[in-house]
Amino acid sequence: MTTVPQTRAIATPARDSLRTPLLFLGMGVLLVLTGFLMGANYALLVVNMGLVSAIMALGVNLQWGFAGLFNIGVMGFLALGGLAAVLIAMPPVTEAWAAGGLRILLGLLLGAATVVLLVLLRMRMAPSRRRMAVMIAVGIAGFVLFRRVIDPGIVAVEAVTPAATGYLGGLGLPVLLAWPAGGLLAAGAAWLIGKTALGLRSDYLAIATLGIAEIILAVLKNEDWLARGVKNVIGIPRPVPREIDLQRSPDFVEQAARFGLNAVDASKIWVNLLYMLLILAVLGLVLLLSQLALKSPWGRMVRAIRDNEVAAEAMGKDVTARHLQIFVLGSAVIGIAGAIMVTLDGQLTPGSYQPLRYTFLIWVMVIVGGSGNNWGAILGGLLIWWLWVIVAPLGQLVFGSLATMMPEGSFMAQRLADAGEQMRLLTMGVVLLLVLRFSPRGLIPER
Amino acid sequence: MDLLNALVVFLNFVFVPAVSYGAQLALGALGVTLIYGILRFSNFAHGDTMAFGTAITILCTFGLQALGITFGPLPTALLALPVGIVATALLLLGTDRVVYRFYRERKAAPVILVIVSMGVMFVMNGIVRFIIGVGDVTFADGARFLVSARGFQEWSGLEEGLAIRSSQAITVVTAAIAVALLFWFLNHTRTGKSMRAFSDNEDLALLSGINPERVVAITWIIVAALATTAGVLYGLDKSFKAFTYFQLLLPIFAAAIVGGLGNPLGAIAGGFVIAFSEVMLTYAWRKVVLYALPEGWAPDGLLQLMSTEYKFAVSFAILIIVLLFRPTGLFRGQSV
Incomplete structure (x- = not known):
């Protein structure tokens, strides 16, 4: 695949170095505002899932941003990571x-x-x-x-x-082990898929990966012996204490009282904070490795292959091997995120995996954040997830009030009442189209 | 006699459903392949285009039914189809004006256009769900069967019945008419010839004075007609659900790619290849084999190669196999 060489804007160094921190600051303000309006616990939930989304976006960014691999089977690798959580942590x-x-x-x-x-x-x-x-x-x-x-x-x-x-059942091991295991499982699947499908042209590869994701989901939904299929596995063990245990512990209640919080709120916030630390640790590690890789000779080679495959091949670079390598690495990152997500939810529900939510939304994150830039992927993950969460109640608010103006029980009233939920998809599409049109390199462009 | 029964079971459960499904896929794949040939990108919003056309047609059908207008033994949706086509054509032309034209003028890389079409897919998906909701909608009316199982049994004296639903017959007839019109248009009209010229060699076509914007506009209109027809036929045959139409993207693309992207004949062949393999690999052959084999030889299993839920695996497997052996599809397709 060859891409049209992009004209690079010559940005002044001062503006360039300020842009990223300012954008992250803005994101932080948005999240803090959400906390004030909807409660600290709600904001923490949004942040946690936003951070998990950021890990997914890093994985996709590795494949698309670095290497130009068009993988739209993200959902499948996420589901495999989730499967790992069941296989590792549930008792046999x-x-x-x-x-x-x-x-x-x-x-x-x-x-x-x-x-x-x-x-x-x-x-x-x-x-x-x-x-x-x-x-x-x-x-x-x-x-x-x-x-x-x-x-x-x-x-x-x-x-x-x-x-x-x-x-x-599973192996009954600590659930934290499922995170690397999810990465390994996804990496294994990616190796098999890459061996057969990576020779394909970019849009053929896209359709192939789309198909693979559907097949993985079909297996998860139908092979009940593996993870109960659509009957779902619930009650996956947690890496952090349960809220109810915290509320019963006198020590914790005393500590909470010192901060002026009641035990129930405090326990929820504490649990979410613990999760956040765990996710941040993984995110930090993935980011560090990605940044090191991006700046290493290996990273330069991969980007050279992306920008001009023919020239890179003429220089003696093994294009197929690099593609396979990066396909496996990126999928592994996505698999880890999938395992974290299932751990966070405490359940595996194959019926809830939908390509729009788990494949294309992640793509929106990467494109909006800035493909080829790891910080961009993280910002995109946080921002788009926040938007996805916030648009539904906001739309409900707007359309709900519109619906009350319509005659009771009429067709339009019904449509408007349901519209809040559908607003999400519309908003995501519009955001993606606007960014592609007016800022095609994303919020934090590749350097 | 037993062989005849086996044949009837085969026709009833494999051949007839596969032919109508194949016709629907072929119409969908023709749309994908035309966009690829003229605009040179894989349009991920195609499933949702089908869903939009169908949703408008359904609303119009309900309106007609409320007015008491029906189409005799034929489904009312066929009367409403032109409205759906016009609405979809307007939507696609509007999308092209607002979204795609910008990238075309810049000569953006095809892969950028694919990502753009993802954005369009999101928007259309939202619009469709807003118009008609996320639930299952059935809108078939008119006569249910062209040939009913019981009628066939009485007529032929066989144990097994052969049922042909009217929706299946209509699918095949409508698809045949649409394809005939398309090929007549492409091969015998000035505009159709200019489209083919544009698809074969853009620069040469431009030099000979073909107006590219006109070719593109006509392509979108034809695609709207094909997509809406395919969507309505699929909905009549099964039922309408926004998510199912999105998922149709996979077999439709598989059909277009297997046939060779950009090649209309290939799209039709690909549609039937995918449909027949899907149905044959997920059908439980036990009944056919019971009739075909002498008594006592009957196997004890269902003889189903894989369960129906794995039909995507079939599309995918065929896609991979064909691409490994013939990278541009069964009929020679284009590649950008």
């Missing part, structure tokens, strides 16, 4: 393991072995009709064997107290 369901866990594992191994065998056959045999026939035969045999082994196992596992479990 021993009955289900006894009923058919090993059978399922064996089935999965057989399936993987079939795929590996097919790939090996394709690589080792000379292209011919015979190779085709052998591959088809192996594929069909492998598929039948896979279904024969795995199907009874799935039925048995899903029959174990389906109302409460009906799945294999």
